[in-house]
Amino acid sequence: MVTAIRFATSLLAKIVCSGFKVVLGLTAMSAILMGTAAPGFAAPVVSTFDASNDGWNISGSDVGVYTWESAGGNPDGYIRYDVTQDGAGGWISAPSQFLGNWSNLDGVGTLSYDHQIFNLGAAVFLVNVGAIIVGADGSSAQQIITLDPPVVGSWETFSMSILEADWVITTGNWSSLLANVSSLSLKIEAVGNNDQPGDIDGIDNVFLSDTPLSAVPVPATVWLFGSGLLGLVGMARRKKA
């Protein structure tokens, strides 16, 4: 009897041990498989600027003053740029949490932000906003949205699909750009002023999502759509739910 129990215990130990080896083997194999796949972008990421500038680069050699404001945004904190005169800059640059491998956002992702023109300034000849992305390989793409006529004094949301057809590739290649995005810049200075006294602008609620534009869930406090069509999509979704 004792021998039988010893045998059964030993057999059980062997089975557990070999099962453990199989588990170990599978774990090692999946680790190898996972190791070969490039890590995707952990979307969504958002900057509300409510507690700080959230690591965005708002310095620069421009003719104007960048500040983080704790109130007056959409809501609360935001980034503000008071342009004394047109300069070479007028862009703010994203911190590392917005950068990296965007390949999994290709064709499905959405980049959006809120912008307000507080003051147009003098001699207005062009008003636009938009984004530039640059890859570690030197590839770059931009999407510029012309505002005609511009809305002054209220927050507007601008949303861009991460879709090659929507961007102008200025250098290199879309796929290799997305494989390692090393820089994302948003145009905060919206108004061309022909070197006359400049515009005053703000940016709030930068949002990078892995969800298509038409399916982005919309917290009402963050998303005040500039587009009536998008507003209708949002309403349709709420009705269904």
Ligand SMILES: [Ca+2]
């Ligand atoms: Ca805010």
Ligand SMILES: [Ca+2]
């Ligand atoms: Ca300007």
